[in-house]
Amino acid sequence: MSKEKYIDDIREIREMMDKSSRFISLSGWSGVSAGIFALLGAYIGYRNIYVDPSYSAYDRIVLSSENWWTLLLIAITTLLLSIIFGIYFTTRKARQNNQPIWGSTSKRLVVNLMIPLIAGGILCLMLLMKGYIGLVAPMTLLFYGLSLVNASKYTLSEMKSLGILEIVLGLVAIQFIGYGLIFWTVGFGLLHIIYGIIMHFRYEK
Amino acid sequence: MKDLNKAFENKIRLGIMSSLVVNDSMNFNALKELLDVTDGNLASHLKTLESNEYISVKKEFLNRKPNTTYKITRLGKRAFVKHIKAIEQLLK
Incomplete structure (x- = not known):
């Protein structure tokens, strides 16, 4: 020989080891739905904080303890809705692919996604409590991007590009603290929708 | 050289073993899609590995459709590792 x-x-x-250890049933629609919920959440959040938008270049926001809780509630609702719809679309696609929804590949994907994500979530809660509100939006983007890059080894590789974009956006957002909500809307809303549509046409057509 | 395993000379059998070594289990359709082979071809290679007791087979029904899953056995894992080490030796 x-x-x-x-x-x-x-x-x-x-x-074969590499290909078979990836979870390929992530649906593009889950990206699109997460993006839409993010846009809605950002809009409702915006109406809540900027009670009197003055159209000046830099809106100063003051958070009372009341709208602090409203904001947290909006954030959690947005997150939950995105997760529920993401699971729904992915289950549907996994059934089409005859792939188990909770098999070894999807477990690995979720674990690797959750580790940086939970760390970032806890950090953001700490920042919120200490009053560093401006840092929260860039930090969520940054940690979400890191989570995606970490998890991308276990699913379709496009997730890595999305993750890198979120990281870059998060870092840029730190330079423009007052515009956190805009960056957040682009990162979680627009990018998700674009990514979802690309994935849909590439793998679900 | 003597450690090289005849059962793993074939590309498809090599592919089956590689994917089963990193996954707890794989079903027939997942293997078929991964290796891009016909049903008959895949079935015959799976049979060979099964008769060597390198993989175990479980047949069940999932949403009323037959679903056959495959797992690597301890013997299979050992044989596969030995085969890879033999190749590495050879390439040194």
Whole structure:
């Protein structure tokens, strides 16, 4: 047997291990729905904080303890709705692919997504409590991006590009603290919708 | 050289073993899609691995459709690792 055959075999082994350990049933629609909920959430949130939008370049916001809770409630509702619809669309696609929704590949994906995400979530709650409100939007983007990059090894590789975009957006947002909500809306709303549509046309057509 | 395993000389069998070593289990359709082979071709290679007791088979019904899942056995895992090590030796 020639050496080339075995080099080829090793390459085949690597490729199959890599390909088979990815969860490929993430639906593009879950990206689109998450994006729409983010846009709605951001809009409702905006109406709540900027009671009197003055159209000046830099709106100063003051959070009373009352709208602090409203804002948190909006954020949690948005997150829950995105997760519920994401699971719904993904279950549907997994059934089409005859892939288990809660198999080893999806478990690995979720675990690797959740570790940076939970760390970021806790950090953001701490920042909120200490009053560093301006840092929260950039931090959610940054940690969400890191989570996506981390999890992308276990699903379709486009997730990595989305993650990098979110990281860049988060870092830029730190430079423009007053515009957190705008960056947040672009990152969680627009990017999700664009990503979802791309994924839909690439893999679900 | 003697550690090289005849059962893993074939590309498809090599692919089956590689994916089962990193996944708890895989069903027939997932393997078929992954390896891009016909039903008959895949079934015959799975049979070979099964008769060597390198993989175990479980047949069940999922939403009233037959679903066959495959797992790597301890013997299979050992044989596969040995085979990879033999290739690495050979390539040194």
